[in-house]
Amino acid sequence: MIIGIPKEIKNNESRVSMTPAGVRELIKKGHTVYVEKSAGEGSGFSDEQYLANGACILQDAAEVYDKSEMIVKVKEPIESEYSLIKEGQIVFTYFHFASDKILTEAMIASKSVCIAYETVETQDGQLPLLIPMSEVAGRMSTTQGAVFLEKPKGGKGKLLSGIPGVAPAKVLIIGAGVVGVNAAKIAAGYGADVTIMDISLPRLRYLDDTLPANVKTMFSSEENIRKELPHTDMVIGAVLKPGGKAPHVITREMLSLLTKGSVLVDVAIDQGGCFETSKPTSHDNPVYTVDGILHYCVANIPGAVPYTSTTGLSNATLPYVMMLADKGWHKACADNESLAKGVNMVDGKITYKAVADAFALAYSPLIL
Numbered sequence: 001m002i003i004g005i006p007k008e009i010k011n012n013e014s015r016v017s018m019t020p021a022g023v024r025e026l027i028k029k030g031h032t033v034y035v036e037k038s039a040g041e042g043s044g045f046s047d048e049q050y051l052a053n054g055a056c057i058l059q060d061a062a063e064v065y066d067k068s069e070m071i072v073k074v075k076e077p078i079e080s081e082y083s084l085i086k087e088g089q090i091v092f093t094y095f096h097f098a099s100d101k102i103l104t105e106a107m108i109a110s111k112s113v114c115i116a117y118e119t120v121e122t123q124d125g126q127l128p129l130l131i132p133m134s135e136v137a138g139r140m141s142t143t144q145g146a147v148f149l150e151k152p153k154g155g156k157g158k159l160l161s162g163i164p165g166v167a168p169a170k171v172l173i174i175g176a177g178v179v180g181v182n183a184a185k186i187a188a189g190y191g192a193d194v195t196i197m198d199i200s201l202p203r204l205r206y207l208d209d210t211l212p213a214n215v216k217t218m219f220s221s222e223e224n225i226r227k228e229l230p231h232t233d234m235v236i237g238a239v240l241k242p243g244g245k246a247p248h249v250i251t252r253e254m255l256s257l258l259t260k261g262s263v264l265v266d267v268a269i270d271q272g273g274c275f276e277t278s279k280p281t282s283h284d285n286p287v288y289t290v291d292g293i294l295h296y297c298v299a300n301i302p303g304a305v306p307y308t309s310t311t312g313l314s315n316a317t318l319p320y321v322m323m324l325a326d327k328g329w330h331k332a333c334a335d336n337e338s339l340a341k342g343v344n345m346v347d348g349k350i351t352y353k354a355v356a357d358a359f360a361l362a363y364s365p366l367i368l
Helices: 020-028 047-052 060-069 099-108 131-146 178-190 201-210 222-231 253-257 306-327 328-333 353-358
Strands: 002-005 032-036 056-060 070-072 092-095 113-114 170-174 193-198 216-217 236-237 263-266 289-292 295-296 343-346
Touching: 002 060, 002 353, 020 047, 020 306, 032 047, 032 060, 047 056, 047 353, 056 060, 056 343, 070 306, 092 178, 099 131, 131 178, 131 236, 131 263, 131 306, 170 178, 170 222, 170 295, 178 216, 178 236, 193 201, 216 222, 222 253, 306 328
Parallel strands: 002 032, 002 070, 032 056, 070 092, 092 113, 170 193, 170 236, 193 216, 236 263, 263 295
Antiparallel strands: 113 343, 289 295
């Protein structure tokens, strides 16, 4: 198969979808890989490294899309890329369709085969292609939130760890999946007073036994969230509904329960955000204030550490890219139920129910 690796062009997105080592594995199996010029530079991978591992370097994205049967990306296509995508072409990337109607309509019109990293799901409910970026985003959510608690950044001027004789900051994490647990680990390491919430009691029991003593578990409900907010300095929103729009766990009215200068970090912003007042921001301009509360809603948090993120993502996606390249999307998905769950659109039809439901559009179950 002919595989294309275009350069990411979203604001401050320095990741690339495949490392030179990943390219080499595809080349060894007889596939052709086209990489757009300088696509890997932001992650520390030169064109020369890709060439040395068997890739062909093309000068621009249009050429990569035109020559490739499958496009492997990191982030969803943006407007300038819509017209480059061809009917029947496989596009394998993070799509997060449920939070973007314009993107959804554009991909329907393209009649491409859209396979979303975030909905590839194993039999035990794991999301293997979301996990590495969730690990990065979860850990960074704490470190970035700590920065914006500083007074010069607009926060209330609290050190996350405190010092002897001065209490540490209080961190509330809503959602105890991969993002939430990684956020909790870093916050606990700082010495913060951490509470993590979830609706799964088995999950909370497990975390109660395994996380450090300065992390408390609590059942997630509106009442409990309201009780915690007046005493909280930082809230990390880590609620996930696979493939669907994130629920709002904090409304605008609830902001009044927080003290001025508190920080909200919405890691669910790719799926529409789990705070009612959330809107996507960028690494260039990461925060804004609503009712005196700072909102950090960067939609590509892992893009700030592209070497780590690219390597982790490529490690996770390569086996699935290999399946698609070796067998074609139809047989690969027929043979692998996890990969089949990643198929969100085929030939202009939505094949993932949560995406159809998000916009009240027709749903067509995937037929393999």
